[in-house]
Amino acid sequence: MVLEQAPRGTLMQTATHIEHDPSAEATAARQLARRFAGMNYDSLPEQARSAMKRLLLDYLGVALAGSQTESGRIARAYAASDGGHTDSTLIGGAGKVPAGQAAFANAISSHSIELDDIDVFAYFHFSPPVFSAALAAAQECSADGRKLLVALAAGCEMMERVSRAANPSLRDRSYHSTPTCGVFGAAIAAGTLWDLDESRIVSAIGLAGAQACGILEFHGPAMQKRFSPGPGARGGITAARMAQLGFTGQDSVLEGPRGFLTAYTDIHDAARLTDGLDEPFQLDIEFKPYACARPIHNAIDCALRIRERQHPDLAAIRSITVARHPSWAHKHQNKTPASYHAAQMSMHYSVAVALRDGRALLEEFSDANLRDPALQRLMQVTDITTDPGLPRGVSCRMTVTMNDGRNWTEQVDYPKGSIQEPMSDAEIEAKFMRLAEPVIGKSAAARLAETSQQVERCKDVNALMDLTVRAAPVR
Template identity: 75%
Template structure:
């Protein structure tokens, strides 16, 4: 490893994460990753039962191999890299996975899928898993902050492109990589960074996105463990990740504040759609509760968004639930109609409902640079008699400023997990996650995520 004075970003990050232990991660980070672990397991369990989740699970088993890591919501195990791939897809299949504070990426599909698969293969403890999750999330966020918003604006998907680095670091921690080997894992992760935003349609394309990131992270860590070396300048080098993927990078964000405790802020989704749409849903629900507008008397709906997101999520005629989850027009309409925006609302029955179709048609989006945040939203509902109802939301439900409580996260988990594994196993998973740093091996936790076939348990 290079001398400190000339150390590359990968060098410095590798040393930083090599020093991170279950005893040195902050209480704030520990709480954040425990809350996210429960949320992730519920989302992945429900996602495993979708068409995209089932196909990914079947793919993971198709080629055989050693049964090393659990397929969440399935009935078997697959090689670790394949399990990570399938679980990442499952956990991204219902649009209820977590989000960072800038709404650029999801931590858990690449990082948690890779870490759980690696931990189970290694026979790791819950305490070791928590440290690896904290390290992986920090690595992913550092890369995103160095690359965004330019990365997004160049049509790259931050979840896999940044997530592969976090997945590699998390797996490397669990497999005991030295600092030198961790540098190589980071370099090899960069060689696999990929993912584009061309998925706003009726296909399953978006669900696939985090799978290669999770699998690539395990591949990078495993090769590094075996002695395969990676490039230490992969992040900030003249032909590195930031140069290739961004126009306006900020390399200082890669290593800013390495000597101080890292605050890991993770936000959670109460609605089953793309996170930047949540502000509009909150506006719609506020107007619905406060003003009780008759849907048939609404003449127009104007949604003003910050220019950062104003031209995204525009689709007045989604053709599948996949597309509806990326449609602000559909989300606003269904929230006004049903007072909810969960997976049940993003359904075929609503795609062609005349009332919802009309509301989508009369909804327009405009940019307003005066709004304070990138995801800020102001909605004005104009009635046929001229009355106007307005609401503005800068911080959506589930954000750091308007958080979901532990009870709300547990209720979300149970609603998603119990139909797949049964109420008894779901309750036991809640208890195990609560005390995971004091519990046994990660494999014992993952055994509870297997689908139950017995009568009365599904």
């Protein structure tokens, strides 16, 4: 069951409280390590297997397209610059690098076009840190597809458990949940693939906590946001590798008096870390049809409905009012984005381009469009208000008022791609092909789609990743 509001937390402990006594009870890391050490393909619910295969297809398409952006190309160049073992593939490139470097670059690529997956509260993206680390680690040990699926599910579960315990306070303190929580998921994914025993998984969690990082100061023209999941993916690889070699980590790193929750939140609920450990964990993963920040998607859906139903003359629009829940109302407010990076974080631009073009795909977020006088005018007449009565954090109600006094209102609580309004398998595959074909060619894209959707039959993940190498340019 999906909760509609973020869970209430408990007031944080301070350093003046009694020191945590690991001997009194099993720490969260120890309880989680016991669960993940015991996971295997046969114990993985069919729902989780299916969810991971869907997300794998989506991730590969997004990462391939993102690898060809400026931020993706720079990340690949950096990953290849230090040399080392040639274990893991740089998606969209033509070579292999050490696993940590591949995880770093691929995480950045997969976050470079704002089409990566999202959790139900729009706090974080599962795949950039977890899938990037898992695929790189799987290649290094030549894992099969079944083992990969277990690692992906374990990593996503770990990431979501940390987020549930820490958010929304983590976000409200300006930490970026994708890398901050993702480093734990990446460590579990890599550790699962490398067969870490229970005690070493505990250490991997501790060492992941020592590397948790990521801030939300990135809503400008720079590439800063694209960078965020890179350290999380690489940090997870590092944590698992160090633990594998015998480096021990702190078992109370999550809930201890100076641990992750205390350091990164004002309010948290440590019990959420270990709720239902004896039950199957439901992974609720949402997908993005529009190339911008997920909390903007509700407004895009409103705009598309008004466009389709009313066919407004854009030049005759007097005002656009977007009511948002207080949870997100003060974010994504930018009437003058200076780059397409900034436009992808701008509610005003995204609404304007959706009204004009009837879509908000990669092509719509361009520097050329930023100079369009019609879009600039629509951005200026768009205002965001706050309505605490809206039912969900990402809910949106839009009113378009015309010069002649007519007005139309639409409200969207669950955007396209959500659990309640899902993208179909056909839509996910069409998205993948649209993103992958220009990079690796139609034939390879089709083979990659088929292989990823039957990945449990794959004897070696390297065979899957070999299909992500960029096609030679046509001469």
